[in-house]
Amino acid sequence: MSGQDIIDDTTGDYDRLETELVAQDQDASQVATADIDETTARRLVGDLVEDDVVTPIPDHRILVHEPSSKPFESITQLAVFHRGWQAATDADAEDN
Secondary structure, eight states: OOHHHHHHOOHHHHHHHHHHHHHHHHHHHSOOOTTOOHHHHHHHHHHHHHTTSEEEETTTTEEEETTTTEEESOHHHHHHHHHHHHHHHHHHHHHO
């Protein structure tokens, strides 16, 4: 490229902008799970127990996430897992 063409070439700027916009779109479509505090986790897991999505097993002090058959000892871990599992399930349903 010569003189003025080099100054007018915005291909690199466009590529950077496009990459940034795609990254923002991906961030917006992802479910945030790191923001679950203990109170929120207890409320979510309580609702899941009422809806028969989670089964408490008091003798072993675990909670079983029925759709995935995964056992958890931590309410917070279960809440984070369920949010991710639900997001993945919802994404699969949208793809079909």
